[in-house]
Amino acid sequence: MPTLQQLRYLIALADTLHFRRAAEMCHVTQPTLSAQLKGLELKLGAELVERSRSHVIITPLGQAVVDRARRALREVDEIHTLAAQSHSHLQSTIRVGVVQSLGSYLLPLIVPGLHQSHPALKLYMREGLPDYLLQSLSDGTVDLLFFPLPVRRADFESLSIFREPIEIVLPCDHPYAAEREIAPAMLRGETILSLEPGHKLYEQVRRICEQYGADLSRDYEGTSLDTLRQMVAMGMGLSLMPALYVKSEVAHQDIVVARQFRGSPPSRTIGMIWRKGTAREAEFRELAAQICAILKERAKEVIVLG
Numbered sequence: 001m002p003t004l005q006q007l008r009y010l011i012a013l014a015d016t017l018h019f020r021r022a023a024e025m026c027h028v029t030q031p032t033l034s035a036q037l038k039g040l041e042l043k044l045g046a047e048l049v050e051r052s053r054s055h056v057i058i059t060p061l062g063q064a065v066v067d068r069a070r071r072a073l074r075e076v077d078e079i080h081t082l083a084a085q086s087h088s089h090l091q092s093t094i095r096v097g098v099v100q101s102l103g104s105y106l107l108p109l110i111v112p113g114l115h116q117s118h119p120a121l122k123l124y125m126r127e128g129l130p131d132y133l134l135q136s137l138s139d140g141t142v143d144l145l146f147f148p149l150p151v152r153r154a155d156f157e158s159l160s161i162f163r164e165p166i167e168i169v170l171p172c173d174h175p176y177a178a179e180r181e182i183a184p185a186m187l188r189g190e191t192i193l194s195l196e197p198g199h200k201l202y203e204q205v206r207r208i209c210e211q212y213g214a215d216l217s218r219d220y221e222g223t224s225l226d227t228l229r230q231m232v233a234m235g236m237g238l239s240l241m242p243a244l245y246v247k248s249e250v251a252h253q254d255i256v257v258a259r260q261f262r263g264s265p266p267s268r269t270i271g272m273i274w275r276k277g278t279a280r281e282a283e284f285r286e287l288a289a290q291i292c293a294i295l296k297e298r299a300k301e302v303i304v305l306g
Helices: 004-016 019-026 030-044 060-084 103-117 130-138 200-212 225-233 243-250 281-298
Strands: 049-051 056-058 093-099 122-128 144-149 156-171 191-193 238-242 256-261 267-275
Touching (some): 004 019, 004 056, 056 060, 103 122, 103 243, 103 281, 144 156, 191 200, 191 225, 200 267, 225 256, 238 243, 267 281
Parallel strands (some): 093 122, 191 238
Antiparallel strands (some): 049 056, 144 267, 156 256, 156 267
């Protein structure tokens, strides 16, 4: 039977498609990794990796083995987690994925409080686009996501944490900068800058533009909220940004201003997502409760739901 170590080496090679980088990832020498993979192929009696001087290709059978190896190692991790949780919660490392339009603005609010109350807790953070993060959760690369909801996946569980209003960001010299609030109808005909497709926020901004007759810019799309803020400052259009970003990066700026929607503002719901059946579900729910308590104290801009 294949060993767990051999499966880890195969996964590392599939992720890097490079023997040296895979060996470095696994903290072994390249000859050791190569020999173990060759041994795995001999045990299975099949070729998993095509080797040449210029590239590495995982064969179709090899990819099928990689997919099952990820699931097997994930189950092994769950066994270790069950044992660790017999002692206490929030005392170890949680690998967290977070969307790029959220991580840098949520984490500074919650990390100090979490570290004070649970000094042994470690949050390993990975930012990325939604599809990448969902795949990372599915294959076990991360344990938990901070993510816009809803996500309808039968293999995932989710828990809403807070609702975050969307605000209008505009240049200081824009006529609407003198307004305290902006009615949605005032967006008609305005150019709205957004993140590029692939971001959850892009889809929400697109729907708002369609609802209120604004023109979503197709020529200039930002790769980050910071990029959008600079483009707004140059008079290229307005933008719609989440309240936590406004609190962190806009409220104290003099190149752009933020205004709230008049009436009921559009908002996004942020929650936590984990794999259904994980042994850490109780721990994740405890973490959510801790985060909600912190946000009630430190983030009056959002509506805490937990």
